[in-house]
Each structure stands twice: as structure tokens, then as C-alpha cells.
Amino acid sequence: MDFSKDLICENLTNRDGVLHFAGQNTADLAAQYGTPLYLMDENRIRQQVAVYRDTLRECFGDKGHALYASKACAFKRMYAIMAEEGISVDVVSAGEIASAHAAGFPMENVYFHSNNKTDFDIAYAMDCGVGTFVVDHPEELAAIDAIAAEKGVVQPVILRITPGIDCHTYEAVNTGKVDSKFGSAIVTGDASRIVKQALDAANVKLCGFHCHIGSQVFDSSVYIATVDVMVDFLAEMKKTFGYSAEKLDIGGGYGVRYVATDPVIDIAASIREVAQQMQVRVAEAGIEMPHIYMEPGRSIVADAGLTLYTVGAVKKIEGYKNYVSVDGGMTDNPRFALYGSEYTVLPATRLEDERDMVADVVGRCCESGDIIQPDVALPADMARGELLAVLTTGAYNYSMASNYNRIPRPPVVMLRDGESYVAVRRETLEDILALDK
Numbered sequence: 001m002d003f004s005k006d007l008i009c010e011n012l013t014n015r016d017g018v019l020h021f022a023g024q025n026t027a028d029l030a031a032q033y034g035t036p037l038y039l040m041d042e043n044r045i046r047q048q049v050a051v052y053r054d055t056l057r058e059c060f061g062d063k064g065h066a067l068y069a070s071k072a073c074a075f076k077r078m079y080a081i082m083a084e085e086g087i088s089v090d091v092v093s094a095g096e097i098a099s100a101h102a103a104g105f106p107m108e109n110v111y112f113h114s115n116n117k118t119d120f121d122i123a124y125a126m127d128c129g130v131g132t133f134v135v136d137h138p139e140e141l142a143a144i145d146a147i148a149a150e151k152g153v154v155q156p157v158i159l160r161i162t163p164g165i166d167c168h169t170y171e172a173v174n175t176g177k178v179d180s181k182f183g184s185a186i187v188t189g190d191a192s193r194i195v196k197q198a199l200d201a202a203n204v205k206l207c208g209f210h211c212h213i214g215s216q217v218f219d220s221s222v223y224i225a226t227v228d229v230m231v232d233f234l235a236e237m238k239k240t241f242g243y244s245a246e247k248l249d250i251g252g253g254y255g256v257r258y259v260a261t262d263p264v265i266d267i268a269a270s271i272r273e274v275a276q277q278m279q280v281r282v283a284e285a286g287i288e289m290p291h292i293y294m295e296p297g298r299s300i301v302a303d304a305g306l307t308l309y310t311v312g313a314v315k316k317i318e319g320y321k322n323y324v325s326v327d328g329g330m331t332d333n334p335r336f337a338l339y340g341s342e343y344t345v346l347p348a349t350r351l352e353d354e355r356d357m358v359a360d361v362v363g364r365c366c367e368s369g370d371i372i373q374p375d376v377a378l379p380a381d382m383a384r385g386e387l388l389a390v391l392t393t394g395a396y397n398y399s400m401a402s403n404y405n406r407i408p409r410p411p412v413v414m415l416r417d418g419e420s421y422v423a424v425r426r427e428t429l430e431d432i433l434a435l436d437k
């Protein structure tokens with residue numbers, strides 16, 4: 001049987017039936033670091049960053065910028081890598097700000113999102129020197145202005161605008177997504193009102209606009225629709241307030257392959273198409289080209305990640321269903337439980353064996369919904385002690401991990417040029433008890 005189609009990213013290889021990731025033997029890594037184990041391919045991360053950074057520069061010169069949306073996978077080493085690659089980052093909480101700060105990330109290159117920044121968050125971000133706040137709504141803008149006044153600073157901000165684009169139909173519509181919990185909608189007049197408020201506020205400096213349409217996008221047309229709406233908005237703001245936006249952030253969202261049937265996307269080619277549209281529309285609108293930002297998260301880190309588990313039990317309920325239980329679960333990968341997300345699950349040391357059993361791969365939590373992936377084809381004689389690999393787990397796995405059932409979180413081990421190192425150590429039982437009085 002040919003299972004080569006399952007090797008959905010170029011950093012996956014089959015050597016004598018054993019899965020190698022970033023050129024390294026997954027069985028050896030499991031033996032060295034234990035399971036469950038998050039592996040991350042550092043070279044792949046840097047390669048993906050380069051696609052965005054270099055293509056945006058190629059299209060917009062020094063006005064093209066890549067941001068990493070760090071909520072996809074955040075720990076100190078990740079911020080250090082982004083600093084080395086010379087790109088900016090998005091953060092959404094004081095915890096992410098603290099991590100970037102502790103990693104020595106240049107805080108002027110940090111963009112602070114979130115639809116509800118607390119007063120503590122706002123003050124903490126200012127104290128850390130966060131460069132730009134991405135403001136969600138009028139009350140927040142007033143709070144930022146007031147706290148900046150107390151501190152005697154003028155805080156640069158960009159405003160999150162809801163362009164009213166439904167990323168599922170990839171069309172600009174007047175209603176779709178206007179009901180989002182994020183941002184201020186153009187169609188309701190809220191966007192225009194918050195621009196006025198920002199221009200009038202003494203302790204914020206309005207630097208431009210932000211929007212983010214959705215996720216797992218495989219098509220340029222959603223960004224092209226975004227560009228159309230946002231350039232019109234920029235032109236309208238210029239006409240209404242005489243305000244020229246210095247920055248326009250068109251969001252993240254490019255898709256990745258979780259399974260072999262997901263499309264392959266040429267991100268550089270798509271960015272070039274979007275940039276072309278941007279140039280045409282800006283010229284038509286008679287406005288100056290702003291600095292253009294894109295802020296991918298998933299597509300930077302997703303296929304740079306892989307999770308290894310050890311099988312604990314193979315339960316065959318004759319005439320009903322088969323279960324393969326692993327030593328992790330929804331605590332380290334909640335995405336099937338949350339969204340029904342698809343994943344490719346492979347028997348890491350038996351890539352060439354017949355896969356003649358269909359089983360649900362489940363975790364060890366006390367929860368029937370604790371499923372990594374249903375209906376996975378695996379060898380029927382799979383047994384306790386064997387290794388399973390789940391592919392494309394670099395985004396929204398470690399960053400969404402929990403301690404449900406007081407299960408310690410796995411470590412993150414980085415792979416680079418044939419070597420490996422621990423970026424986040426395994427949680428211990430002492431860590432689990434650390435907060436209890």
C-alpha cells in the first residue's frame with residue numbers, strides 16, 4: 001500500500017517505515033524526550049516567516065510588513081525566533097506580552113489585539129513599551145486614552161474595522177460578519193465614529209486600520225474583497241476627516257494542510273495577487289499607499305509541528321467500534337473537541353504496514369468528547385506501547401493546552417539542523433500543585 005500521500009508537508013519522510021520529521025527519527029525523539037511530545041521544526045518556521053516577509057517586501061518595498069500572530073503558538077523561544085527573523089508580532093494578553101518581553105523581543109514591534117483589554121492589560125502593555133494597540137471599540141479607546149494621559153504618554157493605535165466580509169462565501173456583503181464580536185463595523189457607521197473619537201483623543205495617535213476576516217482561507221479572493229472594502233474606507237476617511245492612514249493591516253488567515261485532501265496553497269503567489277489589487281485600488285482611489293501588514297499565525301507554525309503519543313490501549317468492541325487510547329488528548333489538542341477539526345494520524349514506526357482497522361483515536365480525559373480524531377486507519381494488531389504521530393499540530397495546540405484532569409502539559413522540543421532542544425519543558429506534578437494553597 002502507498003501511504004506517501006499522508007506525508008502532507010515536505011518536512012515529513014518515511015525511512016524504512018519510520019516517520020522522520022525535519023530529518024529526525026520520531027521514535028528516537030520519543031525515546032529521548034518521552035510522550036506525549038510536541039515537536040517543532042524550527043527551519044520550517046523560519047522558512048514560512050521568510051515567505052511572508054520577503055514577498056511583502058518584494059511587493060511593497062519598505063512598506064510591506066509581516067507580523068506573526070503569536071496566539072497560534074507562543075512561548076519565549078518563539079518570540080526570539082521572530083525577533084531574529086526581523087518581523088513584528090501580535091499579542092492578545094498580558095501573558096503574551098510578558099513572554100515577548102522576557103524573550104527580549106523589541107516591544108516597539110508588538111501589536112496588542114484583543115476585544116477586551118482590561119485596565120491592567122492596558123497599563124501593563126504601556127509599561128512594557130508595546131508599540132501599537134489595535135483598538136476594538138469606543139470604550140476601550142477611551143480607557144487607553146485615559147490611562148495614557150495618566151502616564152503622560154501618547155499611545156500609537158490602529159483601529160480594528162469590520163469590513164463586512166463573509167469569509168465562507170468570500171464575498172463582500174453588507175451583513176456578513178458585521179455581527180462579529182470584534183471591531184467596529186463600517187456599514188453601521190461605528191467605524192467612522194471611532195475614527196472621529198481617535199482623532200479627537202489627546203493621548204492616542206491614530207496610525208491606521210486593521211481587519212481580520214477569518215481563518216483556514218485557501219483563496220486570494222477573500223483578501224481581494226478585503227482590500228476593495230478597506231481602500232474605499234481609507235478614501236472615505238480621507239474625504240470625511242482629511243485623515244490619511246499610515247498603516248493598513250489586512251489580517252491573517254491563510255490555510256494549512258491537515259489532511260491530504262486539503263489544497264496546497266502558494267502563499268507568495270496569493271500575496272502578489274492581493275498586492276496587485278492593492279496597487280490598482282489605491283491608485284484609483286487617489287490615496288497614498290499605506291504601510292501594508294499581514295499577520296499570519298497558523299500558516300507560520302502549523303505544519304512545523306507534530307505531536308507524538310504512546311498508545312495505552314486498543315479496545316475493540318466487536319460489532320461496534322474500535323478505540324485507540326493515547327497518553328494525551330484534548331488537554332494537548334482540543335481542536336477536534338472544539339471544532340471537529342481534521343487531522344492526519346499515522347502509526348509512526350509502521351508507515352508501510354497494512355492499515356486494516358478503523359478506530360477512533362481518543363485521549364485519556366474523563367470526557368467522551370476527548371477525541372483526537374475519529375475513523376483513523378491503523379494496523380489491526382496495533383498494541384499498547386506503540387507510537388502514533390499526529391501531523392500539523394504546531395498551531396493552536398500547545399497554545400490551547402489545558403490541565404483538565406490535572407494532566408501535565410507536554411514539552412515543546414525544537415528540531416533544528418539535525419539537532420533538538422527543549423524550548424518548553426514538560427510540566428511536572430509539582431507544577432500542577434504549585435498554585436494550590
Ligand SMILES: *Cc1c(COP(=O)(O)O)cnc(C)c1O
Binds near residue numbers: 069113253254
Ligand atoms: C487569529 C488571528 C490572526 C491569525 O490567524 P491565522 O488563521 O492563525 O493566520 C491574525 N489576526 C487576528 C486579529 C487574529 O485574531
